[in-house]
Amino acid sequence: MENRKFDYAVLKEIQEHWSPRAYDSSRIVSEEDLMAILEAARYAPSCFNEQPWRYIVARTEEEKRKYLPILNAYNAAWASKAPVLLLILAKQNFSHNGKQNRFHQFDAGTSWGFLLLEAQRRGIITHAMGGFNVEAARKIYLIPDDMTIIAAVAVGYYGDIDQLDPQFKEAEHPSPRLSIDEIMYKY
Numbered sequence: 001m002e003n004r005k006f007d008y009a010v011l012k013e014i015q016e017h018w019s020p021r022a023y024d025s026s027r028i029v030s031e032e033d034l035m036a037i038l039e040a041a042r043y044a045p046s047c048f049n050e051q052p053w054r055y056i057v058a059r060t061e062e063e064k065r066k067y068l069p070i071l072n073a074y075n076a077a078w079a080s081k082a083p084v085l086l087l088i089l090a091k092q093n094f095s096h097n098g099k100q101n102r103f104h105q106f107d108a109g110t111s112w113g114f115l116l117l118e119a120q121r122r123g124i125i126t127h128a129m130g131g132f133n134v135e136a137a138r139k140i141y142l143i144p145d146d147m148t149i150i151a152a153v154a155v156g157y158y159g160d161i162d163q164l165d166p167q168f169k170e171a172e173h174p175s176p177r178l179s180i181d182e183i184m185y186k187y
């Protein structure tokens, strides 16, 4: 696969995951698959086992109508074809003592990582998006101030690249990564 060169044998799902935009709007994600990827998300480890992650799930026409206005125009142009859209939130404070949990976003990131791997295993593609209006999301979903709104995610099946809006075609391939030497500090 373009831009994917593995020097070490890692999970197939890690090797295969990338962030496509050519979603198949005609193929729904089954209840079983959707619940299974959320099951994977819920089993992530977290500081104090707080499990600060929360997922808003939009999949019916009505839910998607409510969700789509939060995306910026660039993302809405391709992500509106995805059968499921998620919004990842995280609780800022610990439940046991109300103190600030400085790992809440870190833990929610781990949870999304678990979710994407289980989705990938099931042949389901996922693409995270930071391009959305956080304040609009807060208003539309009445999200309290002690919840961080982290990222939007499109979930579904790969479609036909020829149906993809021309503005996205050039970027429709996996992106490269830094080498181990570049990410590993030695002292």
Ligand SMILES: Cc1cc2nc3c(=O)[nH]c(=O)nc-3n(C[C@H](O)[C@H](O)[C@H](O)COP(=O)(O)O)c2cc1C
Residues within 6 Å of the ligand: 017, 018, 019, 020, 075, 127, 128, 129, 130, 131, 132, 151, 173, 174, 175, 176
């Ligand atoms: C937190 C986060 C925010 C992102 N925001 C956007 C976005 O708004 N729009 C978009 O098209 N892709 C977005 N991406 C996708 C990244 O650009 C993509 O993961 C990265 O370029 C690596 O590409 P690859 O996974 O296809 O190899 C986002 C990814 C993450 C993890």
